[in-house]
Amino acid sequence: MKRSKRTASVLATVVATLVSGLTFAGTAHAAGTSYHVDNRSGSNCSDSGPGTQQRPWCTFAPVNARTYTAGDKILLARGAAWAESMDLRGSGTAGNRIELSAYGRGDKPRILKGADHTGIEMFNVSHWSVNNLEIDGSGEGKAKLVFGIRARYDGAEGIGNQDLNFSSLELHHNHMGVYVAGTSTLADGQWAIKGVRMSDIEGSRNEVSIAFGAAGLPRTFLQDVVLSRLNLTNDDGQPAAYKNCPNSLTLQNITRLTVMDSLVSHAGGCYVHSGTTGIYLGNVNDANLTNNIVAYTQQSGSPDQSGVNYENGTSNVALRGNLITGNVRWGVALQGIHEGSPNEDVTVESNAIAYNGQPPIAALGDDAHSDGVIRGNLWEGDSLTAVVNGGSFADVEITGNVGPAVGDRIWFAARDFSPSQGLYGWRYQYSDNGGATWADLTYHQNDQSWRPAGSALPVLEKWNWHPGGSSGHVARTWTAPRDGTVAIRGQAAKSDLGGDGVRVQIQHNGRPVLGSRALGGSDRVGVPTNVDSLTLKAGDTLRFIVDPGAAGANSYDTTSWTPVIGYLN
Template identity: 25%
Template sequence: MRLLLDGTLRGLGRRSCALLVASLLATGAVSAHAANYYIDANLGQDSNDGSATAPWRSLGRVNATTLRPGDHIFLAAGSVWKEPLVITRSGRRDAPITVGATGIGQRPRIDAGGVAEHGVAIMNAEYVRVSGLEVTNDGPPAGSRFGVLVAAQDSGVMRGIRISDMYIHDVRGTNDRKDNGGIVFSALGPKRPTRFEDIHIERNIVWRVDRSGIAGISDQVTKQRWFPSAGVVIRDNLVEDVGGDGIVPRGTDGALIEHNIVRYAGSRAPGYTAAIWQWSTDHSLIQFNEAAFTRTRYDGQGFDSDFNSRRTTIAYNYSHDNAGGFLLVCSPKRSDQDNLGNRGTVARSNVSRNDGSRAFQLAGTVTDVLIEGNVVHVGPKQDIQMVIATQWDGWASDVRFRNNVFAVAGTVRYGHEVGRNGPDYLIQPGFGPATQIRFQGNRYLGRHIDPPQDEKGVMQPNYVPPPVDWAVPVFDPAKPDGFAAFMVRHRGWMERMLARELGAPVTPLEPMQTSFVESRR
């Protein structure tokens, strides 16, 4: 094994190489049958033996190789390939198949536009790790495209996938389907139940992609075919300029969506989109994320807890400047076939600032919802709906708003849907057919029209917001160097801002999974 490192590393960076070396030393480099394969698009030849001194040229040569547990694939910095990388062989827990970069210079880049549906694909394989690459998939709009596709079909339980430190951009997929875009993990089991266990998507830049930024797909989400993926972690990713949804797992139990940044979702796709949301999940934990500048008002919220889901927790997040608002909790009418409804959503200790249209929307037959300890800032030029109930095959019931702060420099309204004007809701006072929408101990600062009954609430009509620093750190995805350091700064800013707004230090929550007594059966 040989990695070329010195103090002048650029593009790939010392950190990426160090992580790769640690991975190799810790997870199977000593395997007796493991091999190292080197690929250099500039200096290699496919007739070579693939060694460090005689590398291969093409990714096709790798795709045709029978990889074994513990094998390492080193892609040379500064190389560009116009062909996909496809992994179809599995590693082992103690000896994963590892793909990474080596050398000095720009990240090795895969340009799949016009030649393949995906730039990198892991197909029916487990214990595979891919990191340190640049991937694009641009071209005339023609259908589904992916930056990275992790696909399992009729293969049972697939474990140990890692997609990290990737720079994925300019993936021009179709905006007519949700199941394509930057990074997609898809578990389909028409013949054999299939799911992922222990799949991590971390520290990636996903920029200018259609339709989804990071998405999970599953066809085993009905009551009769419930086989959710477990150990799903989506963390420390930047997702920016997305045609449709930013981050949206489906068919998971105990997923952790933590400290991601999603900006400018809903930029091109028709229909309903949101920045960060989940559906057909149990016990999703969504925390420490920033969702901002979602462009559509068809939904268009920073966060959404969607249907066929139970016990979703949305905590310690920052939502701002989203055209559709802060939080949507929604579900159509329950069905014994494919929708258990939306039950037990908790939205606690989040901060919303300058979100448009609707701060809180309760759509359809959601129940057992707790919205507690959030701080909502409405700007002086804004006139929005603070809490509205809307119809989707029925109405909400049993929703509690407790100990929230509604700090309004403009105007807010409360009510229920009586009509539509495109993406906007026409409302009347009260929550109409929605039942048991209760308010307790909230603070109403500024101008509130038709506020709810709240016996322990505090009304303060005269309100002027104090001067506060809201300069959240930003990052230019066109210049990917320094991303890891930026994410550290961003998380620090988030923790300080949340502590200031909530009046107490913040501590991350731990994800949970469904117990046997809670299982869908």
């Protein structure tokens, strides 16, 4: 089954249809002003008023009439909703962003489907922050939003922009939740937008929750993109698809990309003739996808239905420390269907790829074979690799992989994270004396973390760890449910860049099985934490430890690490 050249052209068609005809006029104004918008009964709102909290604007009309400058804030009232489109223009500075956010108490402000295709349109912006919003594209019975948020970079002003941040957003029932792309023509050494950050974003029931790029754009169009703590689930286009559901996370035309500590689950929930996948990679250069869960791409009758898809034109793109599971077909697909545009220097390393419908890793098509390395993965199934329609692993080094895992589960620390000690065999512990003795941490519901009672550090969260004190260690401790031989896989990497780094180690019944490994303060690639074979008895413990490093300093020590354990017999 040969696969069509797909998502890039799908996105390009939508963009070409909707970009035309938009105009942006506005007036400049004094910097550092906060504008409030509240259309609820009793708010004393007026579009001709000053936009203060005491007399806010009612609609987005005065918002759209302005061009914003450094320090400005557009604040939407919590508990309010608007079936309107917002158009945003202007740029802040590196030290003084422009912010779109919420004020007051209650639920996040909601933007619904109005007359336009887009909820929030951002045009050639730099140094912006957008947070604390809900965008419901279903429009309460109307046709859905095509874009919940679209950041466009077009023309000469679309070149050389920087610093775009999105956080604490809820995006649902849109065709695309957030889309960053454009049409600017770049010369060598140029970019459209550099420094994109997305974190703590909930995407569900979209067709694509987050997308970057489009067909025909260079790899350098977007640069330095960091995505973390995404929670993208059930992208099935409900209640009715606008177009189709190709991927939950579409990554195109990016140089230097990090995706970490994120869940992409149940993507591809409506039919796409050219194929579906959880994460799509096309024309991406220098990327690390580390410590994520990519699971349960759905059965829609579409081609592919894979977890992660290397489509074409990628270079130095690495998957490390991920759990890729439950997808209808392959965990990872290396496409070879774009002549002259191979995937080069692929790295698939230290992942757990298990319980997918087809072999963990597939090479598909004979037009452009991939090269790289498949190393140190824990796998489950009848075989590690599959060749489809002339695909080839001839230029891929395959080494150090262990499997097949047996039984009906593997233990992946982030997926198994729980507010209960002992669930799935995991305990959450700390030591304040350099690991000589250990005590259980206390669960804190307000921030869903494990910490000592009354203390901020050390802390354990679903994805991240942070030691506390010069001799303070933090640990996940797993108890073996039965006798047998296990393999351990994982990748420890810094989440918070800076400081003097940390150390990680693994102990079996208190004795090291993986000696202390140093992780530099700005090491976002990280180090593998693999043990190929370890014999356990029921009740034995494996303790995964993070400590503050040789100097004992605690600044910037937040570390991403979600080890996985699987039985081999």
